[in-house]
Amino acid sequence: MPTQLDVVSNKPARKGAGKVGKNAVGKKRAGNPAKPSAEPAAAEKGARRKERMERIEQANKITVTLQTEVRKVLAAQARAEGMDMGHFMQKLAESHIIDRAPEGDPLAAQLTARRGVVNHVVKLAQDMKAEGGFDEHFILNVLKRAHADAGFAKMYGTAVTEAGDNPKQANRTRVAMNQQLGRLIKRAVGAKSKRDDAGKIMRAQVKDEVITSYTLLDKPVA
Numbered sequence: 001m002p003t004q005l006d007v008v009s010n011k012p013a014r015k016g017a018g019k020v021g022k023n024a025v026g027k028k029r030a031g032n033p034a035k036p037s038a039e040p041a042a043a044e045k046g047a048r049r050k051e052r053m054e055r056i057e058q059a060n061k062i063t064v065t066l067q068t069e070v071r072k073v074l075a076a077q078a079r080a081e082g083m084d085m086g087h088f089m090q091k092l093a094e095s096h097i098i099d100r101a102p103e104g105d106p107l108a109a110q111l112t113a114r115r116g117v118v119n120h121v122v123k124l125a126q127d128m129k130a131e132g133g134f135d136e137h138f139i140l141n142v143l144k145r146a147h148a149d150a151g152f153a154k155m156y157g158t159a160v161t162e163a164g165d166n167p168k169q170a171n172r173t174r175v176a177m178n179q180q181l182g183r184l185i186k187r188a189v190g191a192k193s194k195r196d197d198a199g200k201i202m203r204a205q206v207k208d209e210v211i212t213s214y215t216l217l218d219k220p221v222a
Helices: 038-059 068-080 085-100 106-130 138-147 150-159 167-188
Strands: 003-007 062-066 203-205 213-215
Touching: 062 068, 068 085, 085 106, 085 167, 106 138, 106 150, 106 167, 138 150, 138 167, 138 213, 167 213
Parallel strands: none
Antiparallel strands: 003 062, 203 213
């Protein structure tokens, strides 16, 4: 039987809600109408932004039905590269664009840089594990070592730079890229997410690092 596979883009939905300052005048003066509150306008703007991002997310979601034998071959190739099927299918789609793009195409350049970032991080994670460097902070440690290399840092900058030099969009792209790298690092070394006594996945928050948060890892039981 054919297998249905959902492929979703890795851009996170945007959150929006503006802060509303307090009115400096405590009471309304007689004869002067009160100024309309900024809160409804901010809420409406946030709702429109959320709706727009939801439409984009739905447009980026593609359902593909594969022949069972095809799915098995792709799944085996994905495992061999330390990737799950979603990321592997994304890689195939990006390769199609890169291979057919004209010279100097900015999207192809960005996708090529992302490909280089992913390959570098996966290989580095496997090497660090072989060196005995695995611990619960493995995701942070791998990315710190990766960014210490000037060539990687430059490639990473290209990978997360969006057209139009939009800082907010670039930040969202950076967050999505880091989340993907965290998942790939975990899968590349066969690790599991660390959980507390209640079974909740444990995460760490850090400052002044290449990432601000990451999942703590456990080695799988042999």
